[in-house]
Amino acid sequence: MDAFAAVAPGRPLREGLDRILQANRGALIVVGDGAEVLAICSGGFLLDAEFTPQRLSELAKMDGAVILAPDASRIARANVHLVPNPNVPTSETGTRHRTAERVARSIPVPVISVSEDMSVIAVYYGDVKHPLELIPRLLNRANQALQTLERYKTRLDTVSASLSALEVEDLVTVRDVVSVLQRAEMVRRIADEVDGYIVELGSDGRLVRLQLEELMGGVEDDRRMVIKDYFRTEDAWHLGEALDALADLTTEELVDLKSVMSVLHLPLETAELDSGLAPRGYRLLAKIPRLPDSVIERIVARFGSLQKIMRATISDLDDVEGVGETRAKAIKEGLARLAETSILDRYS
Numbered sequence: 185m186d187a188f189a190a191v192a193p194g195r196p197l198r199e200g201l202d203r204i205l206q207a208n209r210g211a212l213i214v215v216g217d218g219a220e221v222l223a224i225c226s227g228g229f230l231l232d233a234e235f236t237p238q239r240l241s242e243l244a245k246m247d248g249a250v251i252l253a254p255d256a257s258r259i260a261r262a263n264v265h266l267v268p269n270p271n272v273p274t275s276e277t278g279t280r281h282r283t284a285e286r287v288a289r290s291i292p293v294p295v296i297s298v299s300e301d302m303s304v305i306a307v308y309y310g311d312v313k314h315p316l317e318l319i320p321r322l323l324n325r326a327n328q329a330l331q332t333l334e335r336y337k338t339r340l341d342t343v344s345a346s347l348s349a350l351e352v353e354d355l356v357t358v359r360d361v362v363s364v365l366q367r368a369e370m371v372r373r374i375a376d377e378v379d380g381y382i383v384e385l386g387s388d389g390r391l392v393r394l395q396l397e398e399l400m401g402g403v404e405d406d407r408r409m410v411i412k413d414y415f416r417t418e419d420a421w422h423l424g425e426a427l428d429a430l431a432d433l434t435t436e437e438l439v440d441l442k443s444v445m446s447v448l449h450l451p452l453e454t455a456e457l458d459s460g461l462a463p464r465g466y467r468l469l470a471k472i473p474r475l476p477d478s479v480i481e482r483i484v485a486r487f488g489s490l491q492k493i494m495r496a497t498i499s500d501l502d503d504v505e506g507v508g509e510t511r512a513k514a515i516k517e518g519l520a521r522l523a524e525t526s527i528l529d530r531y532s
Contacts, residue, residue, distance in 0.1 A: 192386025210300030
């Protein structure tokens, strides 16, 4: 993604690449001038000049590769002949593209190839080859992904509100919890795809980023709190491991509720989708304004479950370290409002 960001619209390197295309020329550019890169360089000449799009375009008139500093701020060498290991496999056919792929697979640096015949810019890094697309096409794909994200987010809001009502009524089942986690993870993955488009769009992706941030507000926190409310803590299984396990599920596993359920590490007696579960209370307490995480931790540690927290009196809450009478009243009133709103939403 850092390599894509370096060649995004609005960046000097992208302007230089566009100038090369406009002049109907090709180019081979290595973004990195470390010892590993210099070891495969032959010939050419040392420049060590400040990078400008105009200089890059002029240097592309020569046949050899251009070597840039890792941050593309300076042009280190030009007209260089690259000699990567010929035994490195490549699927490319053109000389420039074969060299680019072999260098990228041999050394962890971005290599950019500009095709003179096809007028295509491709970025190579490791085993990945990514042709840069035209801005209108990228914007169209980003907008389609945003529409998909909006539909999934609406469904997530629905199942999340339903879970809140069920938590208040103490009627939660494993299926309800897993459905929220499934939708939250789907939304997160679509958002990651949109974020990739934003990186490639560069300065043209500002409005897409604003829409993404608007849609994703609170999603990651809610995903984390749901797991924290229900997963079973073990010596080698903590919140971080559960979140990573959810993120590592394949697409096929994610659509299977039982596979999603596995990240919770539930006891055998509750490891069925229709088994009942009791929330600890992290999620609903986090919805109360200006309630610090440290106070939430102490409240949950003291009472153990959401139902006990909701039944606690102001005096009981006041006894918890860091709460105090004023905050205890706010917690009691906040939970009452959340309970009323959740139930009304569920049955309206």
